[in-house]
Amino acid sequence: MSLIDYSIAQLQTQLRSGTISAVELCDAYLARIASVDGGINAYLTVAAESARAAACAADRELAGGNARPLTGIPLALKDIFVTKGIRTTCASKILSDYLPPYDGTAVQRLYDSGAVLLGKLNMDEFAMGSSNENSAFGPVRNPWHRDYVTGGSSGGSAACVAARTAVAALGTDTGGSIRQPAAHCGVVGLKPTYGRVSRYGVIAYASSLDQVGPLTRDVRDCAILTQAIAGYDPLDSTSVNTPVPDYLARLESGVKGLRIGLPREYFGAGLDPEVKAALEEAQRVLAGLGAEFVEISLPYTEYAVACYYLIATAEASSNLARYDGIRYGLRVDDGEGLNALYCRSRAAGFGAEVKRRIMLGTYALSAGYYDAYYLKAQKARTLIRQDIIAALDQVDVLLSPVAPTPAFRLGEKMADPLQMYLSDIFTIPVNLAGTCALSLPCGFSAGGLPIGLQIIGRPFAEATLLQAAYAYEQATKWHQRQAML
Amino acid sequence: MKITADEVKKVAKLAKLTLSDPDIERMAADMDAMLAYVATLANLDTQGIVPTAHAVPMANAFRADSLRPSLERDDVMAAAPKSAGGTFRVPKVIE
Numbered sequence: 070m071s072l073i074d075y076s077i078a079q080l081q082t083q084l085r086s087g088t089i090s091a092v093e094l095c096d097a098y099l100a101r102i103a104s105v106d107g108g109i110n111a112y113l114t115v116a117a118e119s120a121r122a123a124a125c126a127a128d129r130e131l132a133g134g135n136a137r138p139l140t141g142i143p144l145a146l147k148d149i150f151v152t153k154g155i156r157t158t159c160a161s162k163i164l165s166d167y168l169p170p171y172d173g174t175a176v177q178r179l180y181d182s183g184a185v186l187l188g189k190l191n192m193d194e195f196a197m198g199s200s201n202e203n204s205a206f207g208p209v210r211n212p213w214h215r216d217y218v219t220g221g222s223s224g225g226s227a228a229c230v231a232a233r234t235a236v237a238a239l240g241t242d243t244g245g246s247i248r249q250p251a252a253h254c255g256v257v258g259l260k261p262t263y264g265r266v267s268r269y270g271v272i273a274y275a276s277s278l279d280q281v282g283p284l285t286r287d288v289r290d291c292a293i294l295t296q297a298i299a300g301y302d303p304l305d306s307t308s309v310n311t312p313v314p315d316y317l318a319r320l321e322s323g324v325k326g327l328r329i330g331l332p333r334e335y336f337g338a339g340l341d342p343e344v345k346a347a348l349e350e351a352q353r354v355l356a357g358l359g360a361e362f363v364e365i366s367l368p369y370t371e372y373a374v375a376c377y378y379l380i381a382t383a384e385a386s387s388n389l390a391r392y393d394g395i396r397y398g399l400r401v402d403d404g405e406g407l408n409a410l411y412c413r414s415r416a417a418g419f420g421a422e423v424k425r426r427i428m429l430g431t432y433a434l435s436a437g438y439y440d441a442y443y444l445k446a447q448k449a450r451t452l453i454r455q456d457i458i459a460a461l462d463q464v465d466v467l468l469s470p471v472a473p474t475p476a477f478r479l480g481e482k483m484a485d486p487l488q489m490y491l492s493d494i495f496t497i498p499v500n501l502a503g504t505c506a507l508s509l510p511c512g513f514s515a516g517g518l519p520i521g522l523q524i525i526g527r528p529f530a531e532a533t534l535l536q537a538a539y540a541y542e543q544a545t546k547w548h549q550r551q552a553m554l
Numbered sequence: 555m556k557i558t559a560d561e562v563k564k565v566a567k568l569a570k571l572t573l574s575d576p577d578i579e580r581m582a583a584d585m586d587a588m589l590a591y592v593a594t595l596a597n598l599d600t601q602g603i604v605p606t607a608h609a610v611p612m613a614n615a616f617r618a619d620s621l622r623p624s625l626e627r628d629d630v631m632a633a634a635p636k637s638a639g640g641t642f643r644v645p646k647v648i649e
Contacts, residue, residue, distance in 0.1 A: 168632065168633060170626065170629035170630050170632070170633065171625055171629075263609045264612075277607060277608050278609075303617060306614075306615035307608070307612065307615075309610060309612070369598075371594070372595060372598055374591075375591060375592040375593075375594050375595050378588065378591075379592055386569060393570075394635060395634070395635075395642050395644055396630075396642055397633040397634060397635075398633075399635070400635035400636065402636075402645065404645075406645050407644055407645045408570070409572075410644075410645055411570045412570050412571060412572040415570055415571050415572075419571070424573075424577075424581070425581065425584050425585075425588075427569050427571065428562070428565055428566065428569055428581055429585060429588055429589075431565050431568050431569040432561075432565045432585065435565065435568060441596075442592065442595075444605055445595050445596070445600060446595060447605030448598075448600035448603040448605045449595055449600065450605070450606040451603050451604055451605060451606040452598070452603060454606055486584060486588070487587055487588065487591055500609075502609055503608075503610050504609075
């Protein structure tokens with residue numbers, strides 16, 4: 070095995086025993102990025118200098134026997150996390166030169182745990198997209214097949230984990246943006262419960278839905294990284310002050326007696342036969358490990374995408390009002406006054422999909438349409454949420470596909486935004502309900518593209534998701550397959 | 555329903571976006587498609603349903619009203635496209 074093949078858990082042992090040094094590990098990753106990222110385009114910024122400095126400091130810490138949980142572990146961040154002194158673009162032209170004056174809380178927690186930050190990762194502009202083709206800096210290519218998308222919006226995060234250009238990464242998930250690219254790239258992705266991880270210093274898209282989470286090579290690493298970032302933060306007023314459990318404590322407890330609900334509506338027409346077969350096989354594996362299956366119904370599922378696209382775009386239209394060409398970001402001033410400066414800076418800085426969502430959101434919130442669209446969507450959200458929460462009263466977790474199909478070809482859905490939106494149909498309800506869900510590799514298509522399964526849990530039951538996922542992973546070992554680059 | 559070019563222009567004005575004529579045409583078509591799709595919500599009976607603004611029920615979060623350090627002014631101003639004397643420069647708005 071080479072240095073870039075180890076998980077966080079394996080590296081913790083090797084760094085502490087002195088078998089490897091943080092500097093050689095960091096250099097191995099920087100070399101890997103230099104050799105393969107050109108064909109993937111996962112990185113927007115490589116922070117080589119600060120990464121090496123952090124690795125040197127990590128080696129001193131390790132020599133002193135004072136290692137913290139992530140000391141010397143090379144990680145990378147979706148470019149939506151503001152990082153002090155490291156360019157933060159949100160994959161938009163409007164922020165292409167932005168140097169933030171502070172670090173967000175999740176980033177600070179990684180630093181406080183001793184992590185080495187390799188750089189910032191490509192994404193759909195402002196996290197708006199399901200294929201990572203909406204980046205101002207070009208699409209990310211799927212490490213398993215470069216003619217295919219990675220999924221989005223955390224496409225760079227998923228791709229760098231699959232390409233082994235970072236040990237693990239952080240992403241954000243508003244409608245599936247961690248889980249869907251994790252599934253398409255064959256890695257583990259967790260969307261924690263709304264309020265579990267602070268969003269302070271995360272560039273806002275749709276504030277009632279956005280949540281931060283890890284993308285990792287295996288379930289244990291997912292537990293380790295979730296542990297590092299979860300917890301109350303007074304700087305995020307939506308952060309929930311609930312104790313963070315030890316996510317590793319129950320990891321190996323198995324699924325015997327675990328009651329798993331299968332939402333009928335998630336296995337209907339439109340589900341790719343290979344995805345369906347992989348899910349059925351996963352069900353057999355879990356049943357063999359002692360889990361019990363119950364068919365349940367989520368009758369409001371068909372309204373979730375419409376509900377999401379009204380709520381998310383309305384919130385986006387408000388959140389993105391801050392890009393005005395005055396305080397930061399691109400400014401286009403042709404001397405025609407303040408209003409023209411706003412309008413032209415925004416027109417020049419935002420990409421097509423961002424404009425489309427701002428427009429739809431502005432329309433849904435505008436006089437005469439508010440009740441029919443935005444308020445209606447919020448009421449639909451109540452029903453969708455109650456649906457899922459009630460189902461989770463009957464069972465411990467729900468099992469479903471992550472996406473209806475494996476990754477699609479680059480360009481395939483770009484001309485039809487609605488088709489693109491529908492690829493998030495199984496992930497969006499979780500964001501609307503505010504609960505947690507995990508995406509995990511469960512097989513490959515005949516074409517060699519990864520397929521993912523989703524485990525949905527009760528609010529703040531991340532430990533149960535990790536426990537179930539770990540049992541499945543140990544029984545199947547899909548995570549040991551590597552993309553050849 | 556059909557979104558007219560005038561409606562797109564009105565929304566663009568509210569959203570502070572300059573759109574070219576081809577942009578307006580494309581946007582009208584895209585918004586039409588999206589609005590036709592979200593119209594399915596009209597089939598949903600929401601009589602008496604309380605809207606959800608937030609998935610996790612929570613009241614206002616208050617903090618102690620005490621002084622704490624803010625970001626360094628110079629660090630903040632460094633990101634401004636145009637500044638002068640520690641302030642943001644904007645085009646003249648008052649004659």
